[in-house]
Amino acid sequence: MLTLAPMQGLTEVMFRSAYEECFPGAMDSSVAPFVSLTHGNCGGREQLADILPENNIGSMPVIPQILGHEPEEFVRMANCMGDLGYEEVNWNIGCPMRRIAAKHRGSGILPYPAEIREVLENVIPRIKPRLSVKMRLGHRSPDEIFDIIPILNDYPLASVTIHGRTGKQQYGGSVDKERVLRAAAMLKAPFIYNGDITTTYDYQDILSKIKKQDSKLAAVMIGRGILYDPTLPLKIKGIEGDYTQMTHRFVSTLYDTIERNFVSDVPRLRKMKEYWCLVYKSLPVSESAARAMLRLQEIKEFRLSVDKIIEK
Ligand SMILES: Cc1cc2nc3c(=O)[nH]c(=O)nc-3n(C[C@H](O)[C@H](O)[C@H](O)COP(=O)(O)O)c2cc1C
Incomplete structure (x- = not known):
């Protein structure tokens, strides 16, 4: 199963529909770029334009994503998304942008496991859609994830996507696959691998590493690799063509x-x-x-x- 990564400014509905038109069925699902929680706003049409069902008429399932950690606003937004027909929403705790992370949003919350628990505890029982999580190994240290997994394991998450960099790394340096797989092996929820899949070799390599251990791989998420080579999912799936x-x-x-x-x-x-x-x-x-x-x-x-x- 392949899923399209959310990339703000790139994988909005305009891209998703063009991609689906040219490569129907190549991607099995997608996560939409994040919608940021703002005070007192539960998602106006403009804020939710990218995920409005009438704008998303293709067959590729889309999962909306939320950035922020204020439980009341989170519940409102997730339920708004639920009212639009979405059965799953994704929580972004991986965005590394400095001004976002400084407010304990995105990857900025990763050094504070208690705050993660507080959000999950207050949000999950009150939202209609299921919750999945997309995260990095940590914000400052790649070992932060090991204090977070036991908390995630206390909740019925739809999946957890792990990107093998820290927030401080942004997109530089290499992906720490070994740590991702160690963390994934501890997860109860289905695991989605993300990071630097740009060739079929990268895909096969991560798959063979995962097979050697016991984590439940639900999907591989691909972001920039789709832009570097839009036919990559076809190659991975063995679909031939020009x-x-x-x-x-x-x-x-x-x-x-x-x-x-x-x-x-x-x-x-x-x-x-x-x-x-x-x-x-x-x-x-x-x-x-x-x-x-x-x-x-x-x-x-x-x-x-x-x-x-x-x-x-
Ligand atoms: C321009 C850009 C925008 C991004 N926007 C988001 C976003 O809205 N939500 C999110 O969870 N991740 C976002 N990401 C991170 C990607 O989803 C993905 O985790 C990252 O690119 C690593 O995967 P890749 O190596 O397959 O590209 C963004 C990445 C880039 C490069």
């Missing part, structure tokens, strides 16, 4: 979707460039030529350059 042509079609579909969804050229071009920083790796273009494209100021020129690369 991968080059599929990738080109996907990039073109994604960029067409961006053209349709943004009202003016400045944000359109900005969004295209955000994706470009990652997707160019799947295309026949040199690093320097791809970088040069980021300096283009005209959307027509940018799009033309992309079209030339994908032979459109």
Whole structure:
């Protein structure tokens, strides 16, 4: 089972629908980028636009995600999501952004197991959807997770996704697979592996390591790997096809979707460039030529350059 990682600014509904259009069934599920808890707000339509059922008409199941730790607001938000038809919500305790972590949100709560227990204790009995958790090994130390797992084990969690870095590491350095697997072996809830899966080899390697021990692997979650190579899930699942042509079609579909969804050229071009920083790796273009494209100021020129690369 493969699940698409939440990536704020990248894997919103626009991306998910373009991806599903080009690769139906490639991803078995997805977690949407986080919705932040804000005082007194239980999720206006604008705040929840990315997960509104009418905007998510594909067949890939979507699990909404919550960032924050205030139990009352959490309960309100999770139940709002439940009212929209979601049977599971995910709690983000892995976001490493400094201003977020400083408030004990995201990975910032990981050094404080008692606060994690307080949220679970106050939230789980009062929400309709099931709760799953997405976390890192720790915020400051990769061993923080070992004080957290016994707490998670006291609650009926739908799953726990573990990313093998600390918050302080952000996305640098390597993933500590060995620690992830040691922590996963202690978990009662189904475990989802996440981190640096960019090739079929990475996938097979983690699978074989997991098989050697006793953790309940529910899924492998892939984030940036999907942008580096949109056909990766097909390769992992052994689905054959013209991968080059599929990738080109996907990039073109994604960029067409961006053209349709943004009202003016400045944000359109900005969004295209955000994706470009990652997707160019799947295309026949040199690093320097791809970088040069980021300096283009005209959307027509940018799009033309992309079209030339994908032979459109
Ligand atoms: C630009 C960006 C935005 C992200 N946004 C979220 C988010 O909204 N929620 C979350 O739980 N993780 C978020 N992440 C973390 C990813 O879900 C994932 O854990 C991380 O990228 C490692 O997986 P990967 O190596 O497969 O990319 C984000 C990562 C990136 C690079």
